[in-house]
Amino acid sequence: KKALADLNKLLLQWKKGCKIGSNYFKKLIKKSHVIGLYDGDSIVGTVTLIELHKLSGVKGSIEHLILDEKYRGRGLGKKIMKYAINLAKKLKIQTLFLTCEPNRLVANKLYQRLGFKVKKTNYYFKNLE
Numbered sequence: 275k276k277a278l279a280d281l282n283k284l285l286l287q288w289k290k291g292c293k294i295g296s297n298y299f300k301k302l303i304k305k306s307h308v309i310g311l312y313d314g315d316s317i318v319g320t321v322t323l324i325e326l327h328k329l330s331g332v333k334g335s336i337e338h339l340i341l342d343e344k345y346r347g348r349g350l351g352k353k354i355m356k357y358a359i360n361l362a363k364k365l366k367i368q369t370l371f372l373t374c375e376p377n378r379l380v381a382n383k384l385y386q387r388l389g390f391k392v393k394k395t396n397y398y399f400k401n402l403e
Contacts, residue, residue, distance in 0.1 A: 277310065280317035284340045307361060311341070311354045318342040319350055323358045325365060334367035339381065351384055359388065373397070 278299050285292040294302070302308060302322075311319030319341040326333040336358060341351055362370055372390065374381050386392075 276315070277317060280310075281308075281320060284317065284320055284342060285338075287343055288338065288340045306337075307358075309354060309358055309361070311345075311350060313345070318345045319354050321354050321358050323361055325367065331368045332366055334362045334365070334370045336370055336372035346380075351381070352388070355384065355388055 275296075278294070278296060281299070282293050285294065306325070307323040309321050309323065310317040319339075321339040322337040324335040324337060326335060336355070339351060339355060341354075359370065370390070372385065374385060376382070
C-alpha cells in the first residue's frame with residue numbers, strides 16, 4: 275500500500291488528476307518492470323521498463339520517468355535510467371524506445387546524453403476510452 279501511495283504522489287506531480295488503483299498496480303507490476311528509487315522507505319523516483327515481444331525481436335519501452343520535485347537536479351534521473359538500461363541489457367532487449375514531449379528540455383537532454391537518438395517518424399495514437 276505504501277508503494278502505491280508513493281507512486282500516486284509522484285504521478286500527481288507528473289499529471290494533475292493522474293492516479294492508479296491497487297488492481298491496476300498489481301497488473302502493472304506483473305507485466306512490466308516498475309523501478310523505484312528510494313529515500314529510506316519512500317519512493318522518490320520511478321521509471322517503468324516494458325518488454326515488447328515483436329516479430330522483429332525483443333524491444334523495450336521506457337515509460338514515465340518521474341522524480342519527486344524535491345529530488346530533481348541531483349543526477350538521480352540519470353541513475354535510475356542507467357539502472358533501467360542495464361536491466362534491459364540483462365533481459366536481452368535489442369532496442370529501447372521512449373517518447374518525450376519537446377517542452378521537457380531537461381529530460382530530453384538527459385535522454386540524449388544517455389545515447390538515445392531522435393527518430394523522425396509519424397507517431398500515431400487512438401484513444402479507445
